[in-house]
Amino acid sequence: MRAHPAGPLHGGFETPASVGAPPADLGALDPAVWPRSATRVDGELHLAGRPVTELAREHGTPLFVLDxxxxxxxxxxxxxxxxxxxxxxxxxxxxxxxxxxxxxxxxxxxxxxxxxxxxxxxxxxxxxxxxxxxxxxxxxxxxxxxxxxxxxxxxxxxxxxxxxxxxxxxxxxxxxxxxxxxxxxxxxxxxxxxxxxxxxxxxxxxxxxxxxxxxxxxxxxxxxxxxxxxxxxxxxxxxxxxxxxxxxxxxxxxxxxxxxxxxxxxxxxxxxxxxxxxxxxxxxxxxxxxxxxxxxxxxxxxxxxxxxxxxxxxxxxxxxxxxxxxGPGTVTLYEIGTIKPVRLGAGGGGGAPVRNYVSVDGGMSDNIRTALYDASYTCVLANRTSTAPPALCRVVGKHCESGDVLVRDLWLPSDVVPGDLLAVAATGAYCWSMASNYNYLLKPPVVAVRDGVATEIVRRQTLSDVFALDAVLAGTPAPSPAVDQPAPEHAAGFSS
Ligand SMILES: Cc1ncc(COP(=O)(O)O)c(C=O)c1O
Structure with missing residues (x-):
């Protein structure tokens, strides 16, 4: 089992054999994996006729988008x-x-x-x-x-x-x-x-x-x-x-x-x-x-x-x-927050391969399956395509837990930057339903899209919802702006 209890770093610093060679097109949407309506328009992922940047702006990230x-x-x-x-x-x-x-x-x-x-x-x-x-x-x-x-x-x-x-x-x-x-x-x-x-x-x-x-x-x-x-x-x-x-x-x-x-x-x-x-x-x-x-x-x-x-x-x-x-009709949209290149192998010497830890604004609280079952997911850069060379990446969440991994090993374009959107495929089953408030992260909303119309079928949990359960904090105003909402500069900065 690769997931491990809370504690110091055990991310698995072996060179990942499982990841295979980079695909010819890092932005390709395999119809077997992605929702039936998923397509790229001018490079950007659209779901049921809605561009993901718009969905992210209107509903924030992380966001479950259900076709x-x-x-x-x-x-x-x-x-x-x-x-x-x-x-x-x-x-x-x-x-x-x-x-x-x-x-x-x-x-x-x-x-x-x-x-x-x-x-x-x-x-x-x-x-x-x-x-x-x-x-x-x-x-x-x-x-x-x-x-x-x-x-x-x-x-x-x-x-x-x-x-x-x-x-x-x-x-x-x-x-x-x-x-x-x-x-x-x-x-x-x-x-x-x-x-x-x-x-x-x-x-x-x-x-x-x-x-x-x-x-x-x-x-x-x-x-x-x-x-x-x-x-x-x-x-x-x-x-x-x-x-x-x-x-x-x-x-x-x-x-x-x-x-x-x-x-x-x-x-x-x-x-x-x-x-x-x-x-x-x-x-x-x-x-x-x-x-x-x-x-x-x-x-x-x-x-x-x-x-x-x-x-x-x-x-x-x-x-x-x-x-x-x-399962297959839903994707989770995340915004990238930080990217950290880590040299693999003992000593992290100059010739050793690099794995980029791409951190997003959710994690094991909205998708526990990778940590719990060693499940495999894939994701793509969603707000744009890129012709940059592939970089070995691990997509991780923002929890205080080194087992907080969403996609263990994959190739992403080497020019991904904070503010870009990632879409993780096939997250419709056992993700929202197993979501938690670990680290007081809040459960994301679920937006159903159909024929270009997006409807929030489950709203985002707020900190006030969580405060309301707490004997001391009930009724205490939660910080404003809500700490779980996308930073305005990022919301405006999606590069498509
Ligand atoms: C009794 C029972 N029926 C149906 C299911 C659904 O399984 P799945 O979502 O893999 O189709 C489960 C899941 O564990 C189950 O326990």
Whole structure:
């Protein structure tokens, strides 16, 4: 693991082998990586018809810019590919009121992973019947909200949760309501990431009921015997950023096997099978994700074959893409603040290569994924193109943490200067939603762009918002001008 705890410098002073040769065009926008509307006009990056310098001037930086047509187009691609199934948008990737409305209007279902994600969706008017609630430690309050709202499924995750849910469901039934529909989250012993998956007999994780130990079957029997609960099917989720379907196929094989065991043990044939999310996206040009059509075709055929082998009817399928819908259509705009050339290698001698630490005005508080998961991103100089020779760079944030890296190694034009804008690609999933206030940096706004119109769908957090939580500072005026806003001289100085 290259990220490390707070402390003195450990940036990894090896010569970066991973970065490869500089590309022919440092400003190129690979359509596999950048939002569908991304283009350059007179050198400047435009998103859905809006120049990034204008967006930065109007909304400040750091700024999440979300291409609405891209987001909704990817949701539609899944809905079309899985027309005979249910597509649940995994809202943990990115959720706000506007996103909940788009997903609702576009006919998809939605997964919430906490009572508050559920509350956001409900408050935005999302139809409760199309919501599933996940979570390995749902509280009584969260379950009560789900039961009262009449959500589509509670995805039960533990025996404790079943016992917590039963009295709430029984009260609903006693009041004339219907039993609470549930899925059982199974742990199938498959773990998949990118091109690899491992299949094991046992699982060592906090989610779900194990198939291998028989817990999943025991849970199914318990729920089927409980009149206030209606077991409608099984759920499995095997990992994230998965590039081929082999792991899903192995999981489907195991989970259909459990459908057969349940039918044998109880006589109940469950009609739903949710195979989770985890479909990968291209963060870099070399990433090669599967298309929704491919996934749908493979899953359909594997589940049909497994069911035929066990003489079971084919259940209704569901999937839960999060990243694959939200990720690719958003970029983060940052302003460069400082550039520091550092000689690599012991002693930093004259012949040693130089890495330029390009510091921007956000960092691990708006994108923790590089530090947390060693994730790879790419970025471009956004306010202009340049024909200057390439320089080896590391794009870092402004946090007091040497692991505060956004893009570990890449080539940028050697004439980038403070005041230039950088755009980091594919930041729509698990960036804003994982944002923090570390070092009291403030959460950036999210601006949706469509047909040349930019709409702030989440406003920038202010220091006053943060002061309001503090017992001593609540009501104290925050410094003015706000310290998180772009300096006027930089806002005026974007060189395009
Ligand atoms: C149960 C479940 N479903 C769906 C997802 C969405 O995954 P992704 O965004 O990789 O598609 C996750 C993410 O971890 C998850 O835990």
């Amino acid at each position: 609405e047509a891209d987001f909704r187009g990817r949701a539609a691609d899944f809905a079309t590919a899985f027309a005979d199934a249910d597509v649940h948008y995994a809202s943990k990737a990115f959720l706000c009121g506007q996103v909940a409305r788009w997903i609702a209007d576009d006919g998809l279902h939605l997964d919430a992973c906490s009572g508050n994600e559920l509350a956001v969706a409900l408050a935005a008017g999302f139809p409760a019947g199309r919501i599933a609630l996940h979570g390995n430690n749902k509280s009584l309050v969260e379950l009560q909200l789900a039961v009262d709202a009449g959500i589509g499924h509670v995805v039960v995750d533990s025996f404790d949760e079943i016992e917590r849910l039963v009295p709430l469901a029984a009260a609903r039934v006693a009041a004339g309501g219907s039993p609470v529909p549930v899925l059982i989250r199974t742990t199938v012993g498959i773990e998949a990431h990118t091109h690899e998956f491992i299949a094991t007999a046992h699982e060592d994780q906090k989610f779900g009921f194990s198939l291998a130990t028989g817990d999943a079957l025991t849970a199914a029997v318990r729920i089927i015997r409980e009149p206030a609960l209606q077991l409608t099917g099984l759920h499995s989720h095997i990992g994230s950023q998965i590039f081929d379907t082999a792991g899903f196929e192995a999981a489907a094989h195991r989970v259909v096997g459990l459908l057969g065991q349940i039918a044998q043990a109880t006589g109940q044939v469950l009609g739903e099978l949710n195979l989770g999310g985890g479909f990968g996206i291209a963060y870099l040009s070399e990433d090669d994700p599967v298309t929704p059509e491919d996934v749908a075709r493979r899953l359909r055929s594997v589940v049909a074959a497994e069911c035929a082998a066990l003489d079971l009817p084919v259940p209704r399928l569901a999937v839960e893409p999060g990243r694959a819908i939200a």
